[in-house]
Amino acid sequence: MDFIQQAINGLGLGAIYALIALGYTMVYGVLRFINFAHSDVLMLGAFAAFYIAPKIEKVCGPQSVLGVILVFILVALICALIGMTIERLAYRPLRHRPKLAVLITAIGVSLFIEFTCQNPNVLGSATRPFPQLAAEKQFHLGSAIVGSTDLLVIAVTAALLAAMWFIVQKTRIGTAMRAVSFNQQASLLMGVPVNKVISFTFGLGSALAAIAGILYSMKAPGIEPLMGVQPGLRAFIAAVLGGIGNLPGAVLGAVVLGLLETFAGGIPELSNYRDAIAFGILILILLLKPAGLLGRATIEKV
Amino acid sequence: MPLPGAKRWLLLGLALAILASYFAPQFNRYYLGVAIDVGIAIVLATSLNLINGHTGQFSLGHAGFMAVGGYFSAWISLKLVGVAHAEWYFPLSLLAGGLLAAVVGLMVGIPSLRLKGDYLAIVTLGFGEIIRVIAQNTEAIGAASGLKGIPKHTGLGWTFGVAALTIYVITSLVNSTYGRGFIAVHDDEIAAESNGVNTTRTKVTAFVTGAFFAGIAGGLYAHHKTFLSPTGFDWLKSIDIVVMVILGGMGRTVGVIAAAILLTLMPEFLRGVAEYRMIFYALLIIFLMLLRPNGLFSFKFKRRTA
Numbered sequence: 001m002d003f004i005q006q007a008i009n010g011l012g013l014g015a016i017y018a019l020i021a022l023g024y025t026m027v028y029g030v031l032r033f034i035n036f037a038h039s040d041v042l043m044l045g046a047f048a049a050f051y052i053a054p055k056i057e058k059v060c061g062p063q064s065v066l067g068v069i070l071v072f073i074l075v076a077l078i079c080a081l082i083g084m085t086i087e088r089l090a091y092r093p094l095r096h097r098p099k100l101a102v103l104i105t106a107i108g109v110s111l112f113i114e115f116t117c118q119n120p121n122v123l124g125s126a127t128r129p130f131p132q133l134a135a136e137k138q139f140h141l142g143s144a145i146v147g148s149t150d151l152l153v154i155a156v157t158a159a160l161l162a163a164m165w166f167i168v169q170k171t172r173i174g175t176a177m178r179a180v181s182f183n184q185q186a187s188l189l190m191g192v193p194v195n196k197v198i199s200f201t202f203g204l205g206s207a208l209a210a211i212a213g214i215l216y217s218m219k220a221p222g223i224e225p226l227m228g229v230q231p232g233l234r235a236f237i238a239a240v241l242g243g244i245g246n247l248p249g250a251v252l253g254a255v256v257l258g259l260l261e262t263f264a265g266g267i268p269e270l271s272n273y274r275d276a277i278a279f280g281i282l283i284l285i286l287l288l289k290p291a292g293l294l295g296r297a298t299i300e301k302v
Numbered sequence: 303m304p305l306p307g308a309k310r311w312l313l314l315g316l317a318l319a320i321l322a323s324y325f326a327p328q329f330n331r332y333y334l335g336v337a338i339d340v341g342i343a344i345v346l347a348t349s350l351n352l353i354n355g356h357t358g359q360f361s362l363g364h365a366g367f368m369a370v371g372g373y374f375s376a377w378i379s380l381k382l383v384g385v386a387h388a389e390w391y392f393p394l395s396l397l398a399g400g401l402l403a404a405v406v407g408l409m410v411g412i413p414s415l416r417l418k419g420d421y422l423a424i425v426t427l428g429f430g431e432i433i434r435v436i437a438q439n440t441e442a443i444g445a446a447s448g449l450k451g452i453p454k455h456t457g458l459g460w461t462f463g464v465a466a467l468t469i470y471v472i473t474s475l476v477n478s479t480y481g482r483g484f485i486a487v488h489d490d491e492i493a494a495e496s497n498g499v500n501t502t503r504t505k506v507t508a509f510v511t512g513a514f515f516a517g518i519a520g521g522l523y524a525h526h527k528t529f530l531s532p533t534g535f536d537w538l539k540s541i542d543i544v545v546m547v548i549l550g551g552m553g554r555t556v557g558v559i560a561a562a563i564l565l566t567l568m569p570e571f572l573r574g575v576a577e578y579r580m581i582f583y584a585l586l587i588i589f590l591m592l593l594r595p596n597g598l599f600s601f602k603f604k605r606r607t608a
Contacts, residue, residue, distance in 0.1 A: 034420040093592055099419050100360055101591050104548060107362075107423075108587030111541065115580035236424065276435040279428030286425060287413045 039232020551597020
């Protein structure tokens, strides 16, 4: 396959990873733990879109721009709510416990969502076709073919990244998020409503995961309850690669990982090992530069 | 003759194992199979307890070590098919599987144990997945279709003998002077290091020992099921073992053994509602962490001095 073609595919994949990785990184920034259930929120987002899209289509007409935007907003809201609920019920009671307890609980929450959804009475483990939200057009760029879905993915990601940068750097709540990330206790003493900020962070991250879930499903052959696991792991690795807790780092790591994975998939000898490549990169980066590409090493104070 | 705790358990376990293997042919095949499953689960849970419980290093890759040991010992046994008295080489193949798993544990442990908590969990998870992907793509061990026709050597005697030995070795290790290092690292790594405990070496020792026994458990498993498939060693298998350790109470040997027995027997009784098993596991993890972070059985036993 053509180099440019691969690069565009990789960029599209990297853009989706970036959206997911932002959620991991933001939650890590404020709470210092990995939200394992993040990838399941992505899956729930895809399923929410699966059920909502046909209803929206009836109102707005098939494949209308307004309809697509409505689906995105509704699903993002639903998943934000789910994310905040998970935080409230499972993570908040453990806030002052050892980190290991929170980590184990997060794994438990993730397993709970996955297996509840796999149950035949809930969603079932069968793969279902995802509705076509937007008409697929193809553009020719030299010898490479660029699908409109790829362009949509990259455009939506770019827009959301800009929005994220604005929220974190320019708004009041963003300032509060940075304060909580810097020192939770001190910001509490300064009158920052820490619980609200953490709740908001979970909502924001989950909304991003939901949108990533829709975009991922538009390219994937179908959706099923375990669909979030693989992109979730890759996005987590991307977040670590870029330096966890660092927003531009997450995006950089995601794009690097997306490109590497796509190029490796194009080489026949390596394509069977695609799953192992991401983890190989993770182990390498943790060995060589544990703080990530853009992260700063922190010294642990006693 | 008064014997120290660990040795008494070892002798009792070995005696039971020999007795059980003597009467084994009279047992129903199904019960025999379940009993062996229980024994293997005990070995896995006890060895993971050394890493996750006593030393406090959260590993999610135990199934990976199990796969290494299982595949290697099964491969040896398959090479020995037709050799006279092949079953006499069974302990050697188990040992070889365990040793290879220990070597892999060393290779994984040295780089990844510099990491803590979440990172370590993800790296060990990733390592388990890498092992699975390699097994899936290696023709010599059956690739994706799995390894078939492994001789059925695992009996009650071997399983519970190994289980007793595992418990003995790990309990004695933790109770030894050297083993205090595990507890120290678990309680506070920085404090341990400033008191002269070589934390990296302690963690790697725990990891390698745990991997060794997981490899042996893998060998027992391979010669019990007579069939190995890469999908049998995915991260859900690791989660199964982790749930045993959490349910039993991390670092509580007796609790962990009880949990291993309980969680292996439970699915057998709950066959009718099998699709709810993992949901139940997940809820168990969440509620244990919220309500009983020291394990379900922690009310019976005082925190052991080790």
